[in-house]
Each structure stands twice: as C-alpha cells, then as structure tokens.
Amino acid sequence: MAGTDTNGLIDPKSGFCSLTKTFHSLRPSFTLPPPSQPLSVAQFALSLFHSNISATTFLIDAVAGQRFTYLEFLRQTNSLVVSLQEQYSLSKNDVALILCPSSFQIPVLYFSLLSIGVIISPANPLSSSSEISHQIQICKPTIAFTTSQTSHKVPPNLRTILVDSPKFLSLLSSQKENENENGVVNFTNSAPIINQSDSAAIFYSSGTTGKVKGVLLTHRNMIAILAIINNGNTSINEIEPSMPKLVELLMLPLFHVYGFFVLMKTVCMGQTSVLMKRFDFETMLKAVEKYKITILPVSPPIVVALTKSDLTKKYDLSSLYFLRCGGASLSKEVSEKFQEKFPNTKIWQGYAMTESGLGADIRGNKEAEKHGSVGRLPELTEAKIVNPVTGEALPPGQKGELLLRGPAVMKGYVGNDKATTEILDSDGWLKTGDLCYFDSDGFLFIIDRLKELIKYKGYQVPPAELEQLLQSNPAIADAAVIPYPDDDAGEIPMAFVVRKPGSNITEGQVMDFVAKQVAPYKKIRRVAFINSIPKSPSGKLLRRELVSHALSNSLSKL
Secondary structure (H helix, E strand, O other): OOOOOOOOOEOOOOOEEOOOOEEEOOOOOOOOOOOOOOOOHHHHHHHHOOOOOOOOEEEEEOOOOOEEEHHHHHHHHHHHHHHHHHHHOOOOOOEEEEEOOOOOHHHHHHHHHHHOOOEEEEOOOOOOHHHHHHHHHHHOOOEEEEOOOOHHHOOOOOOEEEOOOHHHHHHOOOOHHHOOOOOOOOHHHOOOOOOOOOEEEEEEOOOOOOOOOEEEEEHHHHHHHHHHHHHHHHHHHHHOOOOOOOEEEEOOOOOOHHHHHHHHHHHHHOOEEEEOOOOOHHHHHHHHHHHOOOEEEEOHHHHHHHHHOHHHHHOOOOOOOEEEEOOOOOOHHHHHHHHHHOOOOEEEEEEEEOOOEEEEEOOOHHHHOOOOOOEEOOOOOEEEEEOOOOOOEOOOOOOEEEEEEOOOOOOEEOOOHHHHHHHEOOOOOEEEEEEEEEOOOOEEEEEEEHHHOEEEOOEEEOHHHHHHHHHOOOOEEEEEEEEEEEOOOEEEEEEEEEEOOOOOOOHHHHHHHHHOOOOHHHOOOEEEEOOOOOEOOOOOEOHHHHHHHHHOOOHHHO
C-alpha cells in the first residue's frame, strides 16, 4: 500500500523510494472496505454521514434562500429509489443520462440511481445537440433525466423523465407509508446487491485536446476518492483546530466530477453547502457575505478575478477561511498577490483528473505557505516522474511526466480500448500528460500539459508560465497563450489578452512586459485582444478553441 516502507528505502521527507523510483504518500494511511464486500458509493457516503438529520440544513439556494434539510434529502431519496424500481423498472447496470442544471433534485437523483446500481452519466446541459449525441453514443443510456428546457437535445426514442415536472416531483414523496418513526425508509433494504467492482459513473473528460471521452469509474474508484477526501477533511480539522464550522459555496456544476465530489463530501461530513445554480462573480460575492461562507472551491481564473476586481470592496468577505483551488495550476505570483489583498484567507491548492481522482492536495495553512505547489500525494496514492522520451523514472527536483497509481484510478474510457491503453498501462500506472516535478519535501509542482508545450526553434515553451506572467499585469484581466505556426521557428507563442476595464494596453506593451522577464525564446511574438477566454465549466482553459480561431482568422467570433 502507498505510504508503507518495509525496506527503509523511502525518504521520509520526499516520499521517494530510491529502489523503485516511486513517490509514496507521506499521509497517515488507512484501509478501505475489503474489495469483496458488497457496497455502493451511496451506501459508503451515508455510512460516513454524521449529523442530526432533524436539525441540519443540507443545501441553501444562494439566490432564493430556500433551504433543503438532510431529513428532506433522505426522505426524497428513499421514495425515489422505490419509485424508480417499481414504476420505471430501472435496474442494475442500466445507464442514465442526466442533462440537468444544478438543483435540489440532483443529489436526490444521484444517490437514488447509485443505490440501485444504475450507472449515472451527467452531462453539461449547455452542450449542443450534436455534443449530446456524441455522449449518447458513448454511454448508450436506457433512460434520460432532463428538464423541460433541455429535453429537446435528446432523441425522441430515448425514454425521458423531466425532473421539473409534477410527475417526477410526486415520485419524491410517494413512499411515506413505509417511513419509520424518524420519517426515513431504509432504502438499502430494497436495493440490489452492488459489488464495488461494478460500474458506477461515466463522466466526460473536458475535451481540451479533442472530442470528449467517457471516463468509467467503478463504485470502488468512487469509494476510494471519497474516503481520501473524507480522511483529508478529518485531518484538516486536527491540523487547524481553530477552523470555524465550514459553510461551503457550491458554485461548481454538479454534472462535473469536481462538483459531484464536493457534493458527496458535503453529505459525508454532514455539512451545509450554499448552491449557486449558475455562476456569476458578483452573485458569488453576495452569497459569501449573506451566508458567511467559509470555504470556496474555485478555479484559478476566479482567484485572479478576486485579486484584481474592485467589486470585492463592496462586500464583507471576512468569513472566508480558505479557497480550495483546482482545475489548473496557480502561479506563485497570483497566490502572493491574493494573500496581500486577503491576508486572513488561505489558498489550499489541489490536483485532480477525472481519470485519476485526487492526485495531490494542500492540507492546512502551514502547507499553503508553499506557494505554487498543488500539494502532497494523498493517501493510497503512488506517483512517478518519468522522462517523456525514454520513460526513465526521475528523482525529486527533475521535471517529467507525472504518472499516478492507486484505487481511485479509472477503469478506462468507455468503448475506446485504444485510448485506454495509451493512457493506462498493465501495471495500473496512469499517464497524466502533465509536465511536473516533486521537490525535496514531497510537494508537487505542475509546469504545463506536455501536449501544449510550444516548440520554438527546438526550445520547449510552457504556455502556463507565460499566462501567469500576463495575469500578473494590472492592466490585464485574463490571458491565454497558444502555439502559432511560423515558417522559421516552427511555432511562436501567441497571446490572447482580455484588457481590464479602462485599460488601453497595446500589443507592444504586452510583448515588452513579458520580454523583460523571460528568456528570449519564450517571448510573446503575436497578440490578439478578445472579450473573454473560453473555458470549460470547471475553469480549464480551452486552448484548442483559441488555436482553431487563430488559424481560421476568426478572432471576431470570440
């Protein structure tokens, strides 16, 4: 198991084993339920649940203020479990496409489906009909859950349930006659036996380098991810005993794997989350003030916006204890500027992939002082840094591709064996495609995506490094850097820049700003000004879209 050292060869500072060239977790280890034990991720989450269900609020609507208690959540889940089996004949290994915006009904739907062994496949409700068609080809659903606004995106021959219809809402309260004295049915009695090796969910990769792929996670994968998250939160409470009771602002889309596990963590910890149905920066600030939010799960662009926006002066953000930042690396410069503006709020970074679960995280304010790092390896996880060309495993301080292994690593891509074997080897090592290194204290640093490195006259230029520099400029609200073809150099770094309101920064000024701080081969050699940088729902930069627009001379479309 990761983290155990039977031969005394693992460096207690870095976690690096000199014999196997493998990095091990330095976190105190724990054991998962035996793999042979029948157990769904929904059952596991509820087994960790510790709360007075009659008194605790589960979710609050950030705008309307409506509250959804744990008692209501459990009652509705119990009722829906029975209804789905009896009225819709849903059973183990059926696949359910879920095409819905965030709402109180979504966690009820997730827990109900997972409890009866139905494989959930959440998709972005803003996706086009053609994108949804591609995802349907991947997951092959037997049923779809949509809303009246999204139902037109699924084919008419696919059985569809509208979650905003009176019919569906009636399913949430149709089993009251079976409730016990606490108003809750033990729905696990009516659920089929689910093995941990059974498929649980198909999430979609962000598609930054091509068409999306369906990432298949088993119940065991999801139990491992949830156990690591839960154990991490328990250890944080020990590290930070003065930390206030957490109230989380859940502004991540619930169809995304990040939002899904934040939701699951909320249930495990019996906490309260404030749900934003759609993201808006000022609405976020209002919610922090109104509900005394203590934790924000964010992506780097939101940290940049908090650092630069004058809107933050209008609201009381003093309740914020820490930001949990993921989705991309955050530069040391942005972290430090954020700390200057918000000295009482820490940024705890993390690294994760849909394919791997949690790969690294910061725990506690002491670790947060390691600016620029995404943290240390979590429990049950091993890593390697390998030379992308030779495959040689490298020691601390050397850059290479990050490989991860552990029980959270996906089963594979649905219906795509070729893509699976390209990323996942026979020993269980997942090739992340990220250029990284571990320092001598076991902290992981992300340099960039290997496939996105710009090849300028044989030199490798990391776009993320240039983006972080550009974002540090007070006249720039946001920026992205792409490779642009050039006859002499092969590729040159091209910047897309979003000016801050009132800024008149020019192309020459952008180029000069970067040129003064980097080696000559890293200089920006082309600039375009646009209104916004395209990003995925989780905040990842969609660099491929910018490349496509640059090559087609369609900048005006942005």
